[in-house]
Amino acid sequence: MEHRGIINIALGLLLAPFLLGVITRVKAWFAGRQGQPLLQLYFDLFKLFRKGAVFSRTTSWVFRAGPLVGVASMLAALALVPFGGSAALAAFPGDWLLLAYTLGLARFFTVIAALDTGSAFAGMGASREVLFAALAEPAFLVGLAVLARTSGEFSLSAMVHSAAPLSPELVLVLIAFGVVFLCENSRIPFDDPNTHLELTMIHEVMVLDHSGPDFALILYGAALKLWVLGAVVVGTALPSWGNVPGWPGMATNVAGMLLLAVGVGVIESIMARVRLLRVPQFLIIALGLAVFAFILTVQ
Amino acid sequence: MNIDIEAVIKTIMVLLVLADLALLGAGLLSTCITLVAFQGVLIALFVVVDPAGEITLRLALIAGANLALKGFVYPYLLRRAIKNAQVRREVQPFIGYTVSLVLGLVMLGIALWLGNRLPLAGGGVPLAVPAALFTLLTGLYLVMARRNALIQCIGYLVLENGIYAFGLVTVERIPVLLELGLLLDAFVAVFVMGVAIYQIHREFDHIDTDRLDSLKG
Numbered sequence: 001m002e003h004r005g006i007i008n009i010a011l012g013l014l015l016a017p018f019l020l021g022v023i024t025r026v027k028a029w030f031a032g033r034q035g036q037p038l039l040q041l042y043f044d045l046f047k048l049f050r051k052g053a054v055f056s057r058t059t060s061w062v063f064r065a066g067p068l069v070g071v072a073s074m075l076a077a078l079a080l081v082p083f084g085g086s087a088a089l090a091a092f093p094g095d096w097l098l099l100a101y102t103l104g105l106a107r108f109f110t111v112i113a114a115l116d117t118g119s120a121f122a123g124m125g126a127s128r129e130v131l132f133a134a135l136a137e138p139a140f141l142v143g144l145a146v147l148a149r150t151s152g153e154f155s156l157s158a159m160v161h162s163a164a165p166l167s168p169e170l171v172l173v174l175i176a177f178g179v180v181f182l183c184e185n186s187r188i189p190f191d192d193p194n195t196h197l198e199l200t201m202i203h204e205v206m207v208l209d210h211s212g213p214d215f216a217l218i219l220y221g222a223a224l225k226l227w228v229l230g231a232v233v234v235g236t237a238l239p240s241w242g243n244v245p246g247w248p249g250m251a252t253n254v255a256g257m258l259l260l261a262v263g264v265g266v267i268e269s270i271m272a273r274v275r276l277l278r279v280p281q282f283l284i285i286a287l288g289l290a291v292f293a294f295i296l297t298v299q
Numbered sequence: 300m301n302i303d304i305e306a307v308i309k310t311i312m313v314l315l316v317l318a319d320l321a322l323l324g325a326g327l328l329s330t331c332i333t334l335v336a337f338q339g340v341l342i343a344l345f346v347v348v349d350p351a352g353e354i355t356l357r358l359a360l361i362a363g364a365n366l367a368l369k370g371f372v373y374p375y376l377l378r379r380a381i382k383n384a385q386v387r388r389e390v391q392p393f394i395g396y397t398v399s400l401v402l403g404l405v406m407l408g409i410a411l412w413l414g415n416r417l418p419l420a421g422g423g424v425p426l427a428v429p430a431a432l433f434t435l436l437t438g439l440y441l442v443m444a445r446r447n448a449l450i451q452c453i454g455y456l457v458l459e460n461g462i463y464a465f466g467l468v469t470v471e472r473i474p475v476l477l478e479l480g481l482l483l484d485a486f487v488a489v490f491v492m493g494v495a496i497y498q499i500h501r502e503f504d505h506i507d508t509d510r511l512d513s514l515k516g
Contacts, residue, residue, distance in 0.1 A: 168313040281324065281397045288320055288404050295411060296313065296426070 004245070005079070005089030012078045015254070016227035017041035017220070019261045023187075026265025041223065048216035056209065058118045066113025067210060067217035073106035074224035080156060081231045085249025087157035096144045096156045100137060103184070103228070106221065107133055114206035125205030128276070132183055132190065132202065135283035140180045142290035143173045147236065149297040160235040161243045172293035174237055179286035181229045183279070185222070188268040190279050230260050311345050312430040315464070316407065319437040322457060323403040324396050328388050331453050332377045338434070338460050339369020345467060361478050365463075368482055373456060373489050380449060380493035384500035391446035391507065399444065406436040427468040435461030446507055448499065452492040459485050 021038040028035025037043070055063065079090045080099045088095070111129055114122040144156070146169055151159040183190040186203035193204065207218045234256035235243065243249050274282065318338045325331050343366035346358060381388070392399065407429075414429030438458025442451050463481070 168310055172313075281400070284397050284400050285320070285324060288400055289317075291404055292313075292316065292320075292407065295407070296309075 004084075004086035005091075007250075008081075008083040008086065009075075009078045009089060011083065011250075011254075012224065012227045012231070015257075016223040017045065019226055019230065019257060020223055022258060022261040023265045023268070026262050027269050030266070030269035041219065045216045045220060048219070049213050051212040053210075053212035053214050056117060059116050059209075063113045063116040063209075064214070066109045066116075067214045067221065069109040070106045070221040071217045071224070073102050073109075074221050074228060077102045077106075077228045078224065081228050082157035082160055082235060083231050083250075084253040085161060085243035085245040087155075091155045091157040093154040096148065096154075096159070097141075099156060099228075099232075100141050100144070103225070104133070104137065106225070110206055110218075114209075117209045119209065122206055122209060125202055128202045129206060132279060132283060135280055135287065136180045136183045139176050139283060139287040139290045140184075142287065142294055143176045143180070146173050146290065146293045146297055149294065156232075160232060161240070166239075169293040169296045170236070172289045172296075174233070176286040176290040176293070177229075177233045177236065179282060181233050182264070182267070183283060184229055185226045187264055189271050189274050189282065192273050227257070230257050234260055308345070309426055311341050312426040315341050315430045316433055319434055319457070320400065320403055320407075322437060322441065322453075323399045326389055326396060328381060328390060328447065328449055328453075329378070331390060331450060332374050335377075335453050335456050335460070336370050336374040338457065339373065340366060342369065342460055342464055342467075345464065364479065364482055368486055369456075369460070372486065376489050376493050377449065377452065380452075380496050383493075383497050389447070390450040392444060393446060394444045399440070402440070403437065406440065407433050410436060427464070431461050431465035431468060433461075434458075434464060437461070448492075448496050448507075452489060452496075455488065455492075456485065 018038065020041050021036070024040070025035045025038055077099055080088050080095050080102065082088045082091065107129065111126040114126045147159045148154055150169060153159040182188070186193055191202040207215065210218055234253055238252060238256055315338060318334050318341070322331055322334050325334060343362045346362040346365060410429045410433035414432055417428060435458055438454045438461055441454030441457060445451065445454065
């Protein structure tokens with residue numbers, strides 16, 4: 001089964017930027033525009049990799065390490081997340097905790113690189129990012145704990161794929177995961193990925209000072225994060241027939257990911273960004289739903 | 300078939316708890332009214348799927364009365380009160396929504412702890428006692444932590460829903476007269492509250508209970 005895990009990682013590496021292309025295409029379609037090519041992010045990445053980087057004199061090695069650690073953490077996360085019904089490459093009991101903290105490590109380095117620029121603007125974004133992450137992470141962990149409890153498994157690969165049939169718990173956990181997915185990937189109800197001008201942005205403001213290959217790494221890391229969290233959501237949402245190991249499971253899961261991307265595009269088109277003060281409230285609701293689901297499983 | 304009914308009851312209870320949590324986080328009066336009406340419909344459904352008995356005329360009557368009053372008449376009266384008194388459409392909380400939600404989770408924990416300890420007859424119904432207790436606590440909380448007089452009326456209705464659900468799971472059989480009396484009491488309360496709010500508004504231009512204590516002549 002080893003080769004399946006490697007295929008899964010390769011699939012993630014290849015297709016992750018494509019998901020973002022799908023999201024922008026759906027948004028363009030809603031707005032009545034033609035939209036960018038589906039492969040635009042690949043072109044952007046190639047363009048950025050050929051450029052040189054500019055580093056401010058106030059920055060240190062921390063600033064240069066940020067994007068690298070970000071992508072490296074996402075690679076590690078890819079090795080932990082199961083896809084298409086087959087186990088992840090590095091599946092072991094308790095790996096769901098490692099997944100949460102791998103994502104946390106990437107976030108920590110993005111934040112610390114933003115602080116390293118010495119810009120007050122980047123520091124503001126960093127502060128917001130940390131606040132929201134501190135609320136989103138418990139929701140994610142408790143949701144995973146519910147899956148562990150219902151399936152009786154402690155490895156992400158086993159518990160995502162042996163999720164119980166449709167039950168109140170599963171629906172609650174999926175809603176919580178959906179909120180965490182949108183928030184962690186700085187999608188619209190929580191953060192607008194397209195703004196570069198507003199004072200309300202969160203993720204974009206932290207990466208303003210990165211340029212060239214570094215910025216390419218950050219964009220690629222963000223795409224991989226979308227893929228990793230999306231794989232958890234899709235794997236949990238699909239019933240057992242959708243997670244048959246092998247090519248059928250692969251096909252249903254890729255279809256699920258595309259559907260998720262379309263869903264994100266639709267949400268971004270029909271919803272406005274919520275006020276910054278309301279974001280913690282949404283995350284607390286997600287946490288509440290996850291905790292409630294956990295209580296239901298313990299009952 | 301038996302398992303089906305259990306699953307249905309569990310779903311109803313989960314929805315009841317979710318409606319409570321939504322009430323704690325809702326900011327608009329009209330949202331709260333919709334949520335209370337939704338709870339009323341859930342309770343009417345709960346009367347029908349009670350696993351203890353068959354669907355008799357008596358059950359159907361009570362469920363129908365519940366559905367009509369809590370699902371349609373109360374919301375209508377409350378909405379009319381909003382329109383007549385032209386009150387502020389926010390619930391004006393003393394305690395913010397986020398903190399309210401966190402406190403709600405704490406209350407849910409207390410309700411579960413209590414529900415598991417109470418030696419009651421309703422052991423066969425999963426989650427029913429904690430859900431009823433939580434609804435009760437939510438009603439109390441809404442009455443205490445919101446400033447708008449109308450949300451206090453809504454809190455009272457939530458409280459009543461909680462007591463009613465509690466009665467359904469714990470007591471084998473409530474006399475019809477008592478149940479209808481209870482419904483009538485709540486009806487009168489909502490009705491009188493609507494009129495009272497209108498009068499208060501006409502006298503003082505607001506229905507802010509926080510400022511009503513400075514009215515001593």
